[in-house]
Amino acid sequence: MIIFGTKARTKTIDSGTFFCPHCQTTRSYELKKAKNYFALYFIPIIPLNDLGEFVECQTCRTTFDAQVLTMPQAQKPKRGVTLAEMLNTIKPQLEGGMPIEYLLRDLTSAGLDRDVALTTIDAAIGKERRICPTCGLTYAAAVSTCSEDDTPLEADRNRTNA
Numbered sequence: 001m002i003i004f005g006t007k008a009r010t011k012t013i014d015s016g017t018f019f020c021p022h023c024q025t026t027r028s029y030e031l032k033k034a035k036n037y038f039a040l041y042f043i044p045i046i047p048l049n050d051l052g053e054f055v056e057c058q059t060c061r062t063t064f065d066a067q068v069l070t071m072p073q074a075q076k077p078k079r080g081v082t083l084a085e086m087l088n089t090i091k092p093q094l095e096g097g098m099p100i101e102y103l104l105r106d107l108t109s110a111g112l113d114r115d116v117a118l119t120t121i122d123a124a125i126g127k128e129r130r131i132c133p134t135c136g137l138t139y140a141a142a143v144s145t146c147s148e149d150d151t152p153l154e155a156d157r158n159r160t161n162a
């Protein structure tokens with residue numbers, strides 16, 4: 001008795017990383033091509049119709065249309081520092097010698113309202129400030145010299161008296 005039928009065969013044609021809609025994160029994928037074969041005794045012999053390409057997530061094993069690779073990876077985590085990361089590092093950055101004006105500029109350019117940024121800075125390092133008599137930049141009370149010109153900082157009287 002001769003047993004014949006069709007059998008689908010897949011072949012990996014490419015691999016890389018993509019944004020997996022199932023895992024909701026960047027995963028590695030394999031791009032596979034499926035083909036139907038005419039099979040004799042379950043051995044594929046003659047390639048029949050092309051079943052097309054599909055993408056398989058190597059983590060969750062979900063398969064997607066190959067179109068998934070051309071989708072904009074908008075949900076991919078953004079490169080660079082996020083506002084949340086910036087807020088978490090306010091205190092170490094300022095106490096490490098970063099001028100308050102510089103941090104304020106970074107926070108506002110990241111989309112934070114200036115008043116909110118000022119309040120956030122006060123919350124992180126307190127209201128006390130030291131000022132550089134040479135360039136006028138202000139620093140956290142823990143900083144002793146200006147990072148721009150190495151001038152010893154003075155207490156900011158305008159602020160502490162207010």
Ligand SMILES: [Zn+2]
Binds near residue numbers: 057
């Ligand atoms: Zn996945």
Ligand SMILES: [Zn+2]
Binds near residue numbers: 149
């Ligand atoms: Zn200075």
